[in-house]
Amino acid sequence: MHEFSIAIQLVEHVLALAAENRATRVCRVVVEAGSLQAVVPDALQLAFEAAAKGTLAEGAELDVREVAADAVCRRCQRCYQPSVTDYQCPGCGAADPKIVAGRGVVIRTVDLVTADDAGETQEGAR
Numbered sequence: 001m002h003e004f005s006i007a008i009q010l011v012e013h014v015l016a017l018a019a020e021n022r023a024t025r026v027c028r029v030v031v032e033a034g035s036l037q038a039v040v041p042d043a044l045q046l047a048f049e050a051a052a053k054g055t056l057a058e059g060a061e062l063d064v065r066e067v068a069a070d071a072v073c074r075r076c077q078r079c080y081q082p083s084v085t086d087y088q089c090p091g092c093g094a095a096d097p098k099i100v101a102g103r104g105v106v107i108r109t110v111d112l113v114t115a116d117d118a119g120e121t122q123e124g125a126r
């Protein structure tokens, strides 16, 4: 299940970012998954939830957006967007693309709650 190893890496990144920004909580993480990665968003969300358990990222919402891959044909240099099932060059039919984008899972946005957000104005004791 490769979603799980991706999720662990995501959580590590997010936690490092949270530590850098002295966040107290992670609300939302937006990631872009290259279509060639063949990530199942639901599986990734579940794996992320599990990997984030007990950390600042616990309960964070994971938003997975699939992005198309970009490839350049090694034979005719044509740029096209291959898919997992069909990666032949539409120009010359060669199945030898060089993937230039859309591989892997990339973190786009991380919404953090920092101590500052919690408000320096203290509205009485609770």
Ligand SMILES: [Zn+2]
Pocket (backbone or CB within 6 Å): 073, 074, 075, 076, 077, 078, 089, 090, 091, 092, 093, 094
């Ligand atoms: Zn080609």
